[in-house]
Amino acid sequence: xxxxxxxxxxxxxxxxxxxxxxxxxxxxxxxxxxxxxxxxxxxxxxxxxxxxxxxxxxxxxxxxxxxxxxxxxxxxxxxxxxxxxxxxxxxxxxxxxxxxxxxxxxxxxxxxxxxxxxxxxxxxxxxxxxxxxxxxxxxxxxxxxxxxxxxxxxxxxxxxxxxxxxxxxxxxxxxxxxxxxxxxxxxxxxxxxxxxxxxxxxxxxxxxxxxxxxxxxxxxxxxxxxxxxxxxxxxxxxxxxxxxxxxxxxxxxxxxxxxxxxxxxxxxxxxxxxxxxxxxxxxxxxxxxxxxxxxxxxxxxxxxxxxxxxxxxxxxxxxxxxxxxxxxxxxxxxxxxxxxxxxxxxxxxxxxxxxxxxxxxxxxxxxxxxxxxxxxxxxxxxxxxxxxxxxxxxxxxxxxxxxxxxxxxxxxxxxxxxxxxxxxxxxxxxxxxxxxxxxxxxxxxxxxxxxxxxxxxxxxxxxxxxxxxxxxx
Numbered sequence: 001x002x003x004x005x006x007x008x009x010x011x012x013x014x015x016x017x018x019x020x021x022x023x024x025x026x027x028x029x030x031x032x033x034x035x036x037x038x039x040x041x042x043x044x045x046x047x048x049x050x051x052x053x054x055x056x057x058x059x060x061x062x063x064x065x066x067x068x069x070x071x072x073x074x075x076x077x078x079x080x081x082x083x084x085x086x087x088x089x090x091x092x093x094x095x096x097x098x099x100x101x102x103x104x105x106x107x108x109x110x111x112x113x114x115x116x117x118x119x120x121x122x123x124x125x126x127x128x129x130x131x132x133x134x135x136x137x138x139x140x141x142x143x144x145x146x147x148x149x150x151x152x153x154x155x156x157x158x159x160x161x162x163x164x165x166x167x168x169x170x171x172x173x174x175x176x177x178x179x180x181x182x183x184x185x186x187x188x189x190x191x192x193x194x195x196x197x198x199x200x201x202x203x204x205x206x207x208x209x210x211x212x213x214x215x216x217x218x219x220x221x222x223x224x225x226x227x228x229x230x231x232x233x234x235x236x237x238x239x240x241x242x243x244x245x246x247x248x249x250x251x252x253x254x255x256x257x258x259x260x261x262x263x264x265x266x267x268x269x270x271x272x273x274x275x276x277x278x279x280x281x282x283x284x285x286x287x288x289x290x291x292x293x294x295x296x297x298x299x300x301x302x303x304x305x306x307x308x309x310x311x312x313x314x315x316x317x318x319x320x321x322x323x324x325x326x327x328x329x330x331x332x333x334x335x336x337x338x339x340x341x342x343x344x345x346x347x348x349x350x351x352x353x354x355x356x357x358x359x360x361x362x363x364x365x366x367x368x369x370x371x372x373x374x375x376x377x378x379x380x381x382x383x384x385x386x387x388x389x390x391x392x393x394x395x396x397x398x399x400x401x402x403x404x405x406x407x408x409x410x411x412x413x414x415x416x417x418x419x420x421x422x423x424x425x426x427x428x429x430x431x432x433x434x435x436x437x438x439x440x441x442x443x444x445x446x447x448x449x450x451x452x453x454x455x456x457x458x459x460x461x462x463x464x465x466x467x468x469x470x471x472x473x
Contacts, residue, residue, distance in 0.1 A: 003233065007189035013241045013260040018188035020267045021144065021175050026136045026452065033271045034452065037139050039421045040102055042448045043278055044095050044112025045076075045464065046428035049444075050353070050435055051097025052077025053470035056210045056331075060093050073124040074461055077435070077468040084125040088117035088173075088224045092217035098353060098471070099335040100431065102276050103285040105414060106386065107149025108158055109165035111172060111276055113216040114223065115141040118176035120464075121224055123457050129180050131454030141176030142273040145169060150262035151241065152253050155316040158203060160256070163212075166201030166219040167252060173223025174230075181231050193236030194226035196248040203320065206284075206336040213332070278419040278427070280412055281351040286317040287341045288411035289392035294345035296406040297396055301346065304398040309346075309373040311338055312393040314381030322375040327367055331356045342394060343369035353434075353471050387416065435468035 007015035026034065051057055052075075061078055068086030075082055075090045082090070095101050095113040102112050115138050122137075123129045129137075149157070149168040157164040174195035178188050201219070205212040230236060240248050241260050249258035281291050290311055313321070321338040334340040334356055343366045344355040354360065381389050388409055396404045413419045419427070425445065432441035440463060447460040454460075 003235075004186050005184045007185050008238045009242075010185070012239055013263045014189055014192055014239045015185070016264045016267070017144065017147070017241075018192060019185040020264070021140045021179055021188055022183065022185040024136060024140055024179065024268075026132055026139075028268060029136075029139055030271070033139065033273050034135065035421060037135060037142060037273050038449050038451055039424045040112060040142065040273070040276060040278070041116060041138060041451070042428050042445060043424050044101055044116045045444060045448060046431040047096075047098065047101040047112070048076045048091060048094040048116065048464070049468050050100070050431040050471045051094035053435055053468045054097050054472060055470070056213060057090075057094055057097050059210065060214060061090055064090050073121055074465040076120075076464045077466070079465060079467040084121040085221050085224060087124070088121045088220045089214065089217040091117040091120060092220040093214045096213050096216050098282050098356075099284060100279055100282050102278055104146045104149065104272065104275065105277050105285070105390070106275070107146040107154040107164070107168060108285070109145050109149060109168045109172065110216055111142050111145055113165075114145065114169045114172040114220050115176050117217070117220040118173040118224060118227075119180065119457070120461060122177045122180045122227070124461060126181060130456050131451040133180060134457055135452045137176045137179040139273055140179040141172045142276060143267075143271065144175040145172035146272040146275070147263050148172075151249055151258050151260055153256060153258075156256055157252070158316055158320050161203050162252075163201030163203045163205065163215050166215045167199045169216055169219035170195035170199045170223045170226065173220045174226040175223075177224050177227035178230065181227055183227065183231060187230045189238060190234070190236040191226045191230040193238060193240040194229055194234075195223050195236075196240045197237060198222035198226065199248070199252070206320070207323070207333050208330045209332065275415050277413045277415070278424055280419065280427075281341075282335060282353055282356065283341045283351050284321060284336045286313075286321050286390065287336075287338050288413060289313075289317075289390055289408040290338050290342050290394055291345045291351050292411045293392055293394035293406035293408045294342045295349060296408075297394065297404050298346060298349055300404045301396060301398070304400070304402075306346070306369060306372065306396055307399045308397040309342060309369060310376065310393075310395040310397070311342060311373065312376040312378050313338070314378055314384075314389055314391065317390060317392070318375065318377045325370060328362045331361060334361055338375055339370045339373040340366065342373065343367075346396070357472055434471050436466075440466070
């Protein structure tokens with residue numbers, strides 16, 4: 001017997017969000033937001049293609065396929081299939097595989113690694129979604145995750161040692177999959193409750209663990225389960241965002257004043273999809289300002305010997321991106337460490353896959369600079385306007401005593417200086433063309449950018465399924 005269609009408190013934070021997701025129509029979404037959403041999906045797919053053939057991704061693939069039952073849902077770039085859940089974990093892991101994927105600057109999470117697995121696994125397992133439905137569901141996911149993050153003051157979760165993306169990300173996947181399934185507001189309330197009780201993630205994974213790449217995958221799996229359970233009538237925590245005992249905000253927000261208001265504030269007026277940042281470098285997002293600064297200084301440093309590097313950042317980047325690295329540094333640690341990123345940018349002029357080969361990770365010139373690097377905390381940035389909170393100063397002192405200084409308030413890709421859609425297409429091909437042929441990459445681009453006019457996404461799934469080569473082979 002079907003349950004109620006409405007959430008238990010339609011006017012509360014959880015109920016309001018559930019009703020908004022249920023009612024969302026693509027016609028409600030401004031055209032620039034729709035276009036940006038498609039381009040974000042293209043960026044995530046490019047990251048998945050290059051991520052599928054990485055050494056640690058191959059380990060993940062063999063491990064997950066050994067644990068999951070057989071199935072017919074494609075695992076991107078491998079030519080292999082598994083269950084919907086197994087595919088969600090792996091497709092997410094590939095998107096997160098090389099720290100090239102999108103991130104939200106204020107409520108840190110990697111949205112495409114949550115949205116795309118939900119779309120592909122839900123569409124493949126239900127067979128009931130056209131391209132327009134998929135784009136609408138993707139936008140629902142892009143909107144929900146950051147709003148959950150805002151309730152916990154975004155980067156404060158990183159400061160406290162949580163891997164914020166998997167904490168906020170279960171809701172992202174649950175709402176993407178739930179919207180695609182056509183769940184009622186009451187079922188979406190259950191899905192939010194089922195997602196929230198599975199939120200987790202420890203940031204210590206950043207130092208050396210392969211699991212850093214998979215933690216958004218755990219969230220994708222959990223959110224997929226949440227939507228599927230709710231669709232079957234299995235109930236979740238009601239009013240999960242407002243429960244005083246054991247609710248999402250009361251538990252995760254203990255000690256730092258969670259605020260439910262941003263969960264639903266300006267829904268349908270302010271679009272988080274437009275705020276999501278596209279990365280230019282294969283490194284943690286908080287390091288991009290330092291990389292930009294280092295690249296600005298390179299021309300000044302030609303022919304000069306560096307004696308010291310001083311980097312000054314705010315609390316979140318300092319906690320998340322600085323520790324004294326030990327040689328040899330694994331790729332994941334290097335991609336998180338501001339000392340390595342700046343050294344690579346100064347020496348090579350970029351921070352891309354080439355900077356994370358085994359040879360480069362253990363190169364003497366890199367470590368010569370790391371050993372001369374100090375990173376300083378500017379506590380005042382914690383109270384600075386949000387546009388300045390991630391300000392980064394890099395000062396390089398040469399042996400002749402000359403100090404070369406560059407300051408970056410916001411890196412390229414930040415909301416005030418976004419990566420354009422045209423730049424994003426160029427990035428997609430720079431990634432995809434490394435690991436597959438240009439014709440396939442062009443066909444994928446066309447399928448994604450014409451998503452809302454497609455009868456379904458079977459063609460896109462077929463394009464994504466075939467094996468890719470290894471970017472680091």
